[in-house]
């Protein structure tokens with residue numbers, strides 16, 4: 443299977459999960475704005491996963507779940523039971539629909555205003571900080587409850603997903619270093635061999 447990614451993006455979460463799962467895959471660098479890539483994902487975004495099916499899979503959270511489900515021995519998915527499955531689903535939804543979008547005005551302020559002036563773009567960027575902080579504080583609480591893991595005290599797809607987005611706070615006025623639980627989580631994740639491999643390989 444082929445994972446389409448771009449450096450620094452949320453697609454790296456899928457790459458880390460593929461490594462953790464011991465999957466047989468190829469990582470393909472994509473130019474997400476290109477016409478060629480739009481034929482792979484009409485939404486012009488990474489990640490996309492091609493498993494040789496009728497169409498390419500898209501949406502990071504869904505792809506991560508697929509990786510976990512297709513490699514059950516790697517125990518990257520939820521624990522047994524309806525409520526446990528709900529909790530992972532809830533956490534993945536939080537990451538995909540609260541944490542991730544909180545960054546959009548920061549990275550792409552021009553999409554959130556019709557005023558093209560520098561001052562307007564700066565204001566939009568700065569408006570992102572409060573939503574990012576709100577989501578980071580929620581993640582901080584999840585990690586405290588999970589003993590340093592995002593989901594139920596053990597490694598899961600949620601760790602990979604949270605890790606790549608937390609990195610985006612690096613150059614913000616309030617970076618991940620200012621959240622004690624997240625800082626410990628980042629220390630553990632950056633020491634992980636698969637994470638180190640992916641973070642190096644994505645630069646190539």
Ligand SMILES: N[C@@H](CCC(=O)N[C@@H](CS)C(=O)NCC(=O)O)C(=O)O
Pocket residue numbers: 451452453474486487488489500501502503538
């Ligand atoms: N809803 C999609 C969003 C994916 C997404 O926004 N990916 C970013 C990288 S983190 C991207 O490709 N952005 C390109 C763009 O917005 O032009 C998902 O969760 O997979």
